[in-house]
Amino acid sequence: MYKYDHFDQSIVDARVAEFRDQVNRRIAGEITEDQFKPLRLMNGLYLQLHAYMLRVAIPYGTLDSRQMRMLAHIARKYDRDYGHFTTRQNIQYNWIKLEECADLLEELATVEMHAIQTSGNCIRNISSDQYAGAAADEVADPRPWAELLRQWSTFHPEFSYLPRKFKIAVIASPEDRAAMRLHDIGLELVRQNGELGARVFVGGGMGRTPMIAPEINPFVKADDLLSYIEACLRVYNRYGRRDNIYKARIKILVHEIGADEYRRQVAEEFAHVKTLGIDPPLAELERISAFFAPPAFDAADVEPDRSDPDFAVWLDQNVKPHKQAGYAIVNISLKPIGGIPGDATSAQIDVMADLAEQYGFDELRVTHAQNIVLPHVAKRDLHAVWQALREAQLADANLDLISDIIACPGLDYCSLANARSIPVAQKIATRFADMDRQRDLGELKLKISGCINACGHHHAGHIGILGVDRKGVENYQLTFGGSGAEDVSIGKIIGPGFDEDGVVDAVEKATEVYKTLREGDERFIDTYRRVGLEPFKEAIYG
């Protein structure tokens, strides 16, 4: 894992001191809320329905047990004993007091963490593949590149006031586990004739205008990558719309001028940027990469005893192959049946930290699907890990099944939301609580957003649910056919919306249609793509 150097630590410490002063001035009345709001947002502090909400950055979703324990400590000391892991691989606290926020950030800084650039029109937390460094199919470890981008984007003077927020994802596998093409910039590391570079996709996103990012460059050499990204941002910063918040994202610019023209402008800008010498020297890349060297794998390749049927189901569903023989990737579901997607108590966060320390080379990852990963666990330890997770009510074996739902906080917490997301997730998970039934349905990615901003990624759900306000009453629209994976697609609205119970019934009917029509090992989305919407619509609307 990357460790802060003196410069990293000093800028974070300085920011905490600066924010403490800003908070004190706000409380003393020396600055108004209008003046204070952009300052607190730059430090990840929102005002939500019930309280201030703090979003803490977890760069590319990677953290160690010391940091994880700090997250538990903060939940216990400054919040209400829990935290909410987000689709940007971050964590949010829902009940933060303004007067305590600087103390919180000061404690966070002691473990090399902060809340900088988790809000505002800047480059947000870089996201990546939660299996980085462990996946057998990766061409390189994406984390050094994500870290390089983190350092480049932190307090970047030119990109601190972009037309709108900006999200970057980096992956290094053909299998996309990070919804890469639904980002403002998506990077897929690839090798061409042995040389490392990246496919660059620009202009994807969800929100009210979902778009899949077109490929702007099929291969940018690793040596040129930072300059090329800088050029992409410069063109956006110059021509992105600032007159209309709904048209300010880069996806609108790329769409309006066209991918070819955007590509041409980036190439022109790149020719200039490349003369500025911003790409790091090899020594710096090697310095960063050294932090991500593989751990000392030494476990024998032994298969775990599958005689306990519950353990065997968990192995089959939540444990994924590791590139190193003798090891496995453990997914910890934060989606208990009837629970709140992404929430974990302080005690559970501590348990996950302990397991990482004891069994996982001290590493944890947060996934964009609001789960936690222990990326390197010896197969001989899987049973012990499972037992500890079960004790902590963290052993739900539902990864990628219908109850592994992404849901935004919705109207229960969020001031932007139009409808509640969490109760719908809870009802659907409860309806499909039977594990045999879930497993029979197979991979089915269900995602719920409580408003058009799409924080719950509903556009990318095999089944998506969008909560809307219909004359003061919650109403839910269904979309089918979305995907955030390598078969990326945007879901389509299937027809009129439903009330809360109605949408649960409609989802159930859709699964029945799928079971009737599926062929071979087709997933829900495969069947939907093959047969189209009509049979589903007929069953749901009669």
Added chain:
Amino acid sequence: MKLLTGNELRSGAVTWWTGSGWSLHVEDAVDVGEHGEAVLHAEEGARRVNAPYIIDAVATPQGPRPAHIKDRVRALGPTVRPDLTLKPADPAAGDWII
């Protein structure tokens, strides 16, 4: 009726104008009628409340009830965590929210 609401500056807690001060309980809220804007501006200056705004509400025997679902959720707390609401011991406390 019209209510004035906001969030406490220091804690962020949802709060309601009682006619002479602020309360965490919507039942204590008073109809601000035509005076809402004046109170709002005065209270903004007093630095006790953040982002105050005026909402429509209905008078009931149990007290004022906000007209919009968002403010009803604000009035008690998250519907999915009764233990974190203002009345965690009363399972029926949120029956009027949705």
